[in-house]
Amino acid sequence: MSSENRVTINGEAHPLPDDPRVSLLDMLRHNLGLTGTKKGCDHGQCGACTVMVNGVRINSCLTLAVMHDGDEVTTIEGLGTAEEPSALQQAFVDHDAYQCGYCTPGQICSATAMLEEIANGWPSDASENLDGTMKPSAEEIRERMSGNICRCGAYANILAAITEVASGEPA
Amino acid sequence: MRPFDYQRADSRDHAGQLTAGEHAQAIAGGTNLLDLMKLQVETPQTLVDINRLGHREIEDRDDGGMWIGALATNTETAVHPRVRSDYPVLARAILAGATQQLRNRATTGGNLCQRTRCYYFTNIDQPCNKREPGSGCGAIEGIAKLHAVLGASSQCIATYPGDMAVAMSALDAQVEIAGADGGTRTVPVRDFHRLPGDTPWKDNVLEPGDLITGVTLPPPVKGRQLYRKVRERSSYAFALCSVAAIVAMDGDTIARADLAFGGLAHKPWHDPEVGQVLIGQKPGADLFNRAADVLLRDARGYGENDFKIPLARRTLAAVLAEATGVEL
Numbered sequence: 001m002s003s004e005n006r007v008t009i010n011g012e013a014h015p016l017p018d019d020p021r022v023s024l025l026d027m028l029r030h031n032l033g034l035t036g037t038k039k040g041c042d043h044g045q046c047g048a049c050t051v052m053v054n055g056v057r058i059n060s061c062l063t064l065a066v067m068h069d070g071d072e073v074t075t076i077e078g079l080g081t082a083e084e085p086s087a088l089q090q091a092f093v094d095h096d097a098y099q100c101g102y103c104t105p106g107q108i109c110s111a112t113a114m115l116e117e118i119a120n121g122w123p124s125d126a127s128e129n130l131d132g133t134m135k136p137s138a139e140e141i142r143e144r145m146s147g148n149i150c151r152c153g154a155y156a157n158i159l160a161a162i163t164e165v166a167s168g169e170p171a
Numbered sequence: 172m173r174p175f176d177y178q179r180a181d182s183r184d185h186a187g188q189l190t191a192g193e194h195a196q197a198i199a200g201g202t203n204l205l206d207l208m209k210l211q212v213e214t215p216q217t218l219v220d221i222n223r224l225g226h227r228e229i230e231d232r233d234d235g236g237m238w239i240g241a242l243a244t245n246t247e248t249a250v251h252p253r254v255r256s257d258y259p260v261l262a263r264a265i266l267a268g269a270t271q272q273l274r275n276r277a278t279t280g281g282n283l284c285q286r287t288r289c290y291y292f293t294n295i296d297q298p299c300n301k302r303e304p305g306s307g308c309g310a311i312e313g314i315a316k317l318h319a320v321l322g323a324s325s326q327c328i329a330t331y332p333g334d335m336a337v338a339m340s341a342l343d344a345q346v347e348i349a350g351a352d353g354g355t356r357t358v359p360v361r362d363f364h365r366l367p368g369d370t371p372w373k374d375n376v377l378e379p380g381d382l383i384t385g386v387t388l389p390p391p392v393k394g395r396q397l398y399r400k401v402r403e404r405s406s407y408a409f410a411l412c413s414v415a416a417i418v419a420m421d422g423d424t425i426a427r428a429d430l431a432f433g434g435l436a437h438k439p440w441h442d443p444e445v446g447q448v449l450i451g452q453k454p455g456a457d458l459f460n461r462a463a464d465v466l467l468r469d470a471r472g473y474g475e476n477d478f479k480i481p482l483a484r485r486t487l488a489a490v491l492a493e494a495t496g497v498e499l
Contacts, residue, residue, distance in 0.1 A: 059202070063205070067222060130259055142406070143406050147273065
């Protein structure tokens with residue numbers, strides 16, 4: 001593996017790992033200490049490891065770090081800080097949208113990308129029409145967030161937090 | 172995950188050479204392959220990254236059809252304006268599968284090649300003729316809720332799990348394959364996947380060194396396009412039964428009925444005789460039942476999946492009723 005290979009994470013370039021078995025998730029957590037991204041199932045079923053690659057949300061557990069030469073990755077650490085949280089981070093706090101909090105970084109990364117998808121007019125399985133403006137209704141948000149599991153069952157508050165940011169009005 | 176050698180292919184020929192080896196596999200999105208490598212169901216010695224080969228384009232064809240590149244993601248296909256307007260059954264089928272995170276990585280070629288979710292296949296402590304030829308089939312007398320009711324064999328009753336290919340089968344799309352010898356060939360999606368027979372380890376017609384380069388959709392046809400997926404929860408679950416339908420009316424009779432079924436067999440199930448029952452007839456419950464009789468004439472359950480036979484009948488009737496505007 002050439003030392004030229006780099007992946008940019010939250011704006012900072014990092015060399016790719018030597019062992020090709022290292023998932024993007026393991027690179028973030030073990031190699032770089034970015035432990036905000038969580039390992040839940042490690043099989044793409046729970047969504048706790050969701051990050052954005054080139055602006056698109058993916059499961060970081062189901063991709064090899066070495067495949068991301070030249071890519072730009074955004075993790076929960078890149079979305080905001082305790083002092084300056086993103087709108088979704090603040091809304092999750094305001095709505096108590098978690099219990100244990102383990103799925104929360106994945107939920108927030110996923111929701112951040114999801115709001116962009118709705119703004120871009122991407123349809124979902126819940127959309128009545130494939131074309132036109134997509135609305136962040138409760139049904140749409142539930143479908144679009146189905147790749148993020150919350151085993152504490154904080155879904156009602158997660159929905160409220162996302163709805164508040166999506167609508168721009170207190171939910 | 173077992174150790175492997177990672178290679179990045181820089182051309183189609185290079186990829187063909189690298190993947191022609193006995194223990195080599197191509198990786199595109201990787202969402203299914205890496206999952207199976209973690210379970211040690213797949214243990215390639217060489218992993219060939221084909222993501223730099225291009226083949227990501229989604230384009231119009233001169234005849235009015237479309238080309239979907241093998242490396243186009245499922246999301247890119249489903250949100251493409253022309254796919255949405257002219258091939259809504261394909262957009263709907265893709266959106267009914269997996270999650271947004273997975274669809275953002277999964278590719279056309281990888282989706283066609285995804286492997287069964289049979290619990291015996293994915294558990295290396297269990298017998299499975301598909302994973303380990305000759306070890307037996309645990310599902311036939313075991314847990315078989317997801318399993319086939321059509322076209323199964325005494326060796327394997329696994330189902331093909333995907334949605335996209337079911338819509339492509341109804342659309343009679345064509346898979347373009349580049350061979351290791353440098354030639355290309357075209358295989359209808361309807362013939363791409365195999366029935367298990369005595370060689371259940373062969374999911375499809377690809378040979379070592381073959382690479383899918385893309386899928387051609389024929390020019391769009393008139394009619395309603397529907398994809399109905401029945402599953403155990405309303406999102407992120409595999410189909411127990413799905414129906415992709417393109418149905419056109421001529422006055423009060425059915426003029427076209429291109430149908431394909433997911434969740435029932437080792438491949439997207441297309442039976443031209445089902446359409447023939449419907450064409451030229453007035454839609455109604457009796458007709459839909461006769462079509463289901465033909466579809467299910469050789470159906471066989473294995474205990475836990477017996478319910479799929481009446482479920483397929485009802486799902487077909489519901490889709491045909493919606494497509495033809497008939498109240499059941």
